[in-house]
Amino acid sequence: MNEQEIADKVKALVASRLGTPVEQIALETRFSEDLNADSLDVVDLIMALEEAFQVKIPDNEAQQIKTVSDTVTFLLSHLSQSA
Amino acid sequence: MDRFTQFALAAALQAAKDAKVEQGGEDVGVVVGSGVGGIITLLDQQQVLLEKGAGRVSPFMIPMMMSNSAASQIAIRFHAQGYSSCPVTACASSLHAVGEAYQVIRRGEARLIFAGGAEAPLVPVAIAAFANMKALSASKREPAQVSRPFDRNRDGFVISEGAGILVLEALESALARSAHIYGEIRGFAASTDAYHVAAPEPEGTAIVSMIKRALTSAGMIPEDIDHNQSRRTRPRLRS
Numbered sequence: 001m002n003e004q005e006i007a008d009k010v011k012a013l014v015a016s017r018l019g020t021p022v023e024q025i026a027l028e029t030r031f032s033e034d035l036n037a038d039s040l041d042v043v044d045l046i047m048a049l050e051e052a053f054q055v056k057i058p059d060n061e062a063q064q065i066k067t068v069s070d071t072v073t074f075l076l077s078h079l080s081q082s083a
Numbered sequence: 084m085d086r087f088t089q090f091a092l093a094a095a096l097q098a099a100k101d102a103k104v105e106q107g108g109e110d111v112g113v114v115v116g117s118g119v120g121g122i123i124t125l126l127d128q129q130q131v132l133l134e135k136g137a138g139r140v141s142p143f144m145i146p147m148m149m150s151n152s153a154a155s156q157i158a159i160r161f162h163a164q165g166y167s168s169c170p171v172t173a174c175a176s177s178l179h180a181v182g183e184a185y186q187v188i189r190r191g192e193a194r195l196i197f198a199g200g201a202e203a204p205l206v207p208v209a210i211a212a213f214a215n216m217k218a219l220s221a222s223k224r225e226p227a228q229v230s231r232p233f234d235r236n237r238d239g240f241v242i243s244e245g246a247g248i249l250v251l252e253a254l255e256s257a258l259a260r261s262a263h264i265y266g267e268i269r270g271f272a273a274s275t276d277a278y279h280v281a282a283p284e285p286e287g288t289a290i291v292s293m294i295k296r297a298l299t300s301a302g303m304i305p306e307d308i309d310h311n312q313s314r315r316t317r318p319r320l321r322s
Contacts, residue, residue, distance in 0.1 A: 040146075044143060047141075051135075
């Protein structure tokens, strides 16, 4: 899965979990500030990402993931490590 | 939202539209009961726990399954910041909610309250449990004919789901805004017969005393009553 594919999959997931049209989600979109996600929404999103990408996102790393771009960066490094 | 909360919110929206209530406020409350609350959510997440592990249990499970989530969501939707509560008294929950709301308004603690109940219990384990209590009808009649609570030959109830919400309002408030008034609550009383987990006490002493207190509360005598609305779900008792 290349970077573009990962980004598209993340955007689609963010759209469905946070109830936002996917075309309004960009790489720099911030979950809390831009999409009004509360702490429970973020936990739910992280769990959905773990499920969709079959990765484990530890709590200390999850706290650093605040945007679509952060998510893609994390997944790229993690998915390439396991590949 | 759990299904029971969706029913409750939909009913509250209908009630608000009918009563021409658009906004909440500090003097608007919500009293919505439920027998079991979000049992569908609980069972779904139990399945997630068993199949995928503790790390996959939804962070929304508690706010979705708690029995007062219906009251909570209605309060959020209408920004109703006044009294909020959730009577959990089995089949009496929603009527209990109406009585509680009446008392709160009467004490002057709220001007208007969304009151009622909601239930969405149609899950196999609940149906099996009611069936094993011999509480559900096993009738072979046409489905529409099975629910017959006052029939001498009744053989149990039909489990269902839904919500009912009333807008209760202090009389002065209703008159001031020319609301369409369907009826007036004159009094309220409740009791329990403290007898058995499911069977009613045969002599009905607690019910008699409760009816007397309700009449006193309403300032009425038995001769004033021209209609009695009862509910019954119990099959005939076999002892």
